[in-house]
Amino acid sequence: MQSAADIVFDAATKTYAGSAEPAVDALSLTVPAGEICVLLGASGCGKTTALTLVNRLTELTSGDIRIDGRSIREQDVIELRRSIGYVIQQAGLFPHMTIEENIATVPQVLGWKRSRTADRVRELLELVGLPHKEYAGRYPAQLSGGQRQRVGIARALAADPPIMLMDEPFGALDPVTREHMQDEFLRLHEQVRKTTLFVSHDIDEAVRMGDRVAILAKGGRLLQYDSPERILREPADDYVARFVGMDRGLKALTLRSLGELKLDPATGDDEASLRTGDTLRTALSALLAGGAERLPVADESGRTVGSVTVDLIREAA
Ligand SMILES: Nc1ncnc2c1ncn2[C@@H]1O[C@H](COP(=O)(O)OP(=O)(O)OP(=O)(O)O)[C@@H](O)[C@H]1O
Numbered sequence: 549m550q551s552a553a554d555i556v557f558d559a560a561t562k563t564y565a566g567s568a569e570p571a572v573d574a575l576s577l578t579v580p581a582g583e584i585c586v587l588l589g590a591s592g593c594g595k596t597t598a599l600t601l602v603n604r605l606t607e608l609t610s611g612d613i614r615i616d617g618r619s620i621r622e623q624d625v626i627e628l629r630r631s632i633g634y635v636i637q638q639a640g641l642f643p644h645m646t647i648e649e650n651i652a653t654v655p656q657v658l659g660w661k662r663s664r665t666a667d668r669v670r671e672l673l674e675l676v677g678l679p680h681k682e683y684a685g686r687y688p689a690q691l692s693g694g695q696r697q698r699v700g701i702a703r704a705l706a707a708d709p710p711i712m713l714m715d716e717p718f719g720a721l722d723p724v725t726r727e728h729m730q731d732e733f734l735r736l737h738e739q740v741r742k743t744t745l746f747v748s749h750d751i752d753e754a755v756r757m758g759d760r761v762a763i764l765a766k767g768g769r770l771l772q773y774d775s776p777e778r779i780l781r782e783p784a785d786d787y788v789a790r791f792v793g794m795d796r797g798l799k800a801l802t803l804r805s806l807g808e809l810k811l812d813p814a815t816g817d818d819e820a821s822l823r824t825g826d827t828l829r830t831a832l833s834a835l836l837a838g839g840a841e842r843l844p845v846a847d848e849s850g851r852t853v854g855s856v857t858v859d860l861i862r863e864a865a
Pocket residue numbers: 564565567571589590591592593594595596597598749
C-alpha cells in the first residue's frame with residue numbers, strides 16, 4: 549500500500565480568466581500525512597477552487613502545491629490524478645456501468661490483471677459496507693443516495709491513492725444518512741489513513757470530521773487553521789466567531805419544534821400553515837419569507853392552537 553503523503557499549499561493562487569479578484573489568494577497551509585483537513589467557509593469563498601487546484605482540475609495562476617515535497621506543476625497531470633482519489637457531491641458514477649465496473653475503472657486504466665481488479669472491487673465493497681453479492685451487479689440508479697456515495701468513495705480508493713479530495717461528499721444526503729456516512733468515513737479512515745482534504749460549509753460536519761479545520765473567507769483567505777476544539781473555544785476573530793456561532797444557532801433551531809414552545813394565543817382566523825411538529829427553523833423561515841409578525845400554528849389534526857412570533861423564537865433560542 550502507498551503510504552499517505554503530506555500536502556503543502558505554498559501561496560497557492562488562482563485568478564479565473566476574466567475575474568478581477570483571485571478566487572484563492574496566496575493560500576498557504578500544510579496538511580500532515582494521514583490527517584483529515586476540512587476546508588470550511590461560506591458559499592463562494594474558494595473552497596472548491598482550493599480543492600481542485602490539488603488535482604489540477606483547476607490550474608494554479610501562481611504559487612505552488614507540493615505533495616510529499618514534489619510540486620504538482622512538475623507532474624504529469626494524468627499520473628497526478630491517479631494518485632488522488634476524488635469524491636464529489638453526486639458521487640459522479642457512470643450510470644450505464646454496474647457498481648463493479650464503476651469501481652474497476654481506474655484499476656483497468658492502470659492495466660491491472662482481471663483477477664487483481666476483481667479482488668480489489670470485492671475488498672472495497674466490503675470496506676464500505678456493501679455486500680459484493682448483492683451490489684456488484686447493480687446499476688447506480690438501483691442504489692440509494694447514501695449507497696451511491698459509498699460506491700463513489702470505493703471508486704476513489706480503488707487504486708489506493710495516498711490522497712483523497714472530497715467536495716461536500718455527503719451534502720446531498722438527508723441529515724440522518726449524512727451523519728451515518730460521516731461516522732462510516734471516519735471508521736474507514738482509521739483503516740486506510742489517506743491524507744484527506746474535505747470541503748464543507750457545515751461547522752458540525754467540520755468539527756466531526758476534521759483533525760484540523762481551515763476557515764476560509766472570500767478569496768480563499770485563511771482566517772484560522774486549528775483543531776476543531778480550538779476553533780470552537782478560541783475563534784481567531786469576530787468573523788470566525790460569528791461564522792461558527794451563527795451556524796450553531798440555526799442548527800439549534802432545527803432541533804426544537806413549535807410544540808415545545810408556550811405559544812401565544814391565536815389571533816384572527818387565518819388558516820394555519822405551520823404545525824406543532826414543525827421546527828423553529830421552519831417557523832422562522834415562514835415568518836421571514838412572508839414578512840409576517842405573527843403566524844397561526846395548528847396541531848397535527850389541523851386545529852389552530854396558538855400563534856408564533858419572531859420574538860417567541862428568539863426567547864426560546
Ligand atoms: N470556472 C470558473 N470561472 C470563473 N469563476 C469561477 C469559476 N469557478 C468558480 N469561480 C468563482 O470563484 C469563486 C470561488 O468559487 P468556489 O466554487 O471555489 O467557492 P466555494 O467556496 O467552493 O463555494 P460553494 O460552497 O458555493 O461551492 C466564486 O466567486 C466563483 O464565482
